[in-house]
Amino acid sequence: MKRTFHLLSVTMAAMITSIAPSAAAEELRQGGKLLLTNGIASVEGSTGGGLASWSLIAGNETRDGIGGSVHATVAEFKDYRLDTEGLAVGFFNRVELSYARQALNTKAIGQALGLGYGYKLNQDIYGAKLRVAGDAVYGDPLMPQIAVGIQHKRNLDSQVTDAVGAAESEGTDFYVSATKLFLSHSILIGATARYTKANQGGLLGFGGDKNNDYGVQFEGSLGYQLSRKLVIGGEYRTKPDNLSIAREDDWYDFFAAYAINRNLTLAAAYVDLGSIATSAEQRGGLISLRASF
Amino acid sequence: MLLSLALALSVQDVPANAGPVGDPVTGELPVDPYQQDNANAGARPFKGDKMAKAFGGKDGIKRITDNLVVGITSDPRIEEIFKGQDIVRLRRTLFEQFCYILNAGCNYTGRDMRSAHKNLGTQMADLNALVEILQNVMDQENIAFTLQNRFLAKLAPMKDDVVDR
Numbered sequence: 235m236k237r238t239f240h241l242l243s244v245t246m247a248a249m250i251t252s253i254a255p256s257a258a259a260e261e262l263r264q265g266g267k268l269l270l271t272n273g274i275a276s277v278e279g280s281t282g283g284g285l286a287s288w289s290l291i292a293g294n295e296t297r298d299g300i301g302g303s304v305h306a307t308v309a310e311f312k313d314y315r316l317d318t319e320g321l322a323v324g325f326f327n328r329v330e331l332s333y334a335r336q337a338l339n340t341k342a343i344g345q346a347l348g349l350g351y352g353y354k355l356n357q358d359i360y361g362a363k364l365r366v367a368g369d370a371v372y373g374d375p376l377m378p379q380i381a382v383g384i385q386h387k388r389n390l391d392s393q394v395t396d397a398v399g400a401a402e403s404e405g406t407d408f409y410v411s412a413t414k415l416f417l418s419h420s421i422l423i424g425a426t427a428r429y430t431k432a433n434q435g436g437l438l439g440f441g442g443d444k445n446n447d448y449g450v451q452f453e454g455s456l457g458y459q460l461s462r463k464l465v466i467g468g469e470y471r472t473k474p475d476n477l478s479i480a481r482e483d484d485w486y487d488f489f490a491a492y493a494i495n496r497n498l499t500l501a502a503a504y505v506d507l508g509s510i511a512t513s514a515e516q517r518g519g520l521i522s523l524r525a526s527f
Numbered sequence: 528m529l530l531s532l533a534l535a536l537s538v539q540d541v542p543a544n545a546g547p548v549g550d551p552v553t554g555e556l557p558v559d560p561y562q563q564d565n566a567n568a569g570a571r572p573f574k575g576d577k578m579a580k581a582f583g584g585k586d587g588i589k590r591i592t593d594n595l596v597v598g599i600t601s602d603p604r605i606e607e608i609f610k611g612q613d614i615v616r617l618r619r620t621l622f623e624q625f626c627y628i629l630n631a632g633c634n635y636t637g638r639d640m641r642s643a644h645k646n647l648g649t650q651m652a653d654l655n656a657l658v659e660i661l662q663n664v665m666d667q668e669n670i671a672f673t674l675q676n677r678f679l680a681k682l683a684p685m686k687d688d689v690v691d692r
Contacts, residue, residue: 266656298650298651419676
């Protein structure tokens with residue numbers, strides 16, 4: 235996995251240097267994206283909706299500049315709390331590099347497992363995304379913006395991932411994502427296929443005793459644009475089920491994303507994660523704030 | 528009489544030396560010949576009169592395009608692009624284009640989008656700025672957001688023809 239990550243960095247560096255000269259000849263131009271077309275930060279730090287990935291690129295930049303964002307997300311559930319902070323850089327609305335730190339607070343569950351009340355499971359996620367075709371708003375009305383991405387995840391609590399029966403504490407997800415705003419109906423549609431073996435996104439490790447193979451999972455988003463500043467919608471994300479001790483459910487949410495101004499986007503969601511590590515019905519609220527430039 | 532004749536001659540003299548002569552009534556400057564065709568508008572018109580009515584007919588559309596021209600020629604992000612351009616012609620052809628696409632009873636007599644934007648040096652951020660100004664102008668006319676988007680959906684496919692690089 236270390237080698238995958240190294241390969242990833244080299245590939246991304248090569249991609250950036252290959253596109254930079256054309257833009258570097260001109261003066262870099264800051265900002266210029268339409269409101270909300272840089273999405274919000276997904277739970278894994280890449281640009282998306284809340285739970286699903288989108289093909290949009292972080293930052294306010296267009297193809298003529300470099301932008302970025304920082305975000306913080308809090309999600310409170312019956313037995314858990316998930317805190318995520320991260321940052322992302324967008325190069326020429328083409329390449330996105332992201333980093334996020336997830337901390338899953340286990341509250342009373344941690345105590346029951348002998349880890350202590352409020353024990354936190356931590357995970358680092360390094361992401362890279364390349365927009366390969368299309369434009370989410372402009373161009374052919376039926377041609378979505380398409381991106382390919384990779385997320386390298388390093389769970390920092392291997393004693394826990396071992397204990398639940400995960401095969402590894404590090405893993406890499408690969409995904410392809412298509413997103414389009416159908417202006418004539420004010421509807422946003424996103425679809426992502428993710429090649430993964432992550433348990434609960436990696437918070438419970440990767441692969442397991444029940445299944446240790448990669449598989450394709452689906453993430454879908456449907457949004458309705460109420461104004462330039464406000465989009466409401468829902469998302470659905472299928473998940474693997476690799477651990478025999480803990481059934482894993484699909485995730486879904488209902489969200490609202492509001493552009494406070496050009497630099498701040500606030501998202502709120504009702505989220506249902508289903509069963510997490512034998513604790514069923516993990517439903518709750520999510521609030522996410524992202525600053526972009 | 529002599530004075531006014533002299534004045535008239537001098538007025539005619541100035542443009543001849545300074546550049547192309549504008550239309551005596553509108554001041555619009557001539558352009559290289561091209562084939563006039565509604566297809567130059569870059570989008571097919573809406574069917575029916577729902578959109579035309581929602582945009583206030585020709586009068587409403589005229590206000591929108593006039594205000595849009597005022598907006599884009601005074602917005603610090605993009606005003607530079609329009610320096611030295613024929614704003615009289617822009618005001619007329621933009622109205623014709625919007626009126627034609629909204630099916631409000633006009634023909635579009637301007638050039639196609641690629642020719643009209645050639646060498647303007649426009650970037651994506653400029654197009655986005657124009658879209659935002661247009662949205663503000665449509666807001667002023669109280670046009671419902673869904674109908675604004677329906678209209679923008681007609682313009683969005685023109686991106687590759689109106690952005691230079």
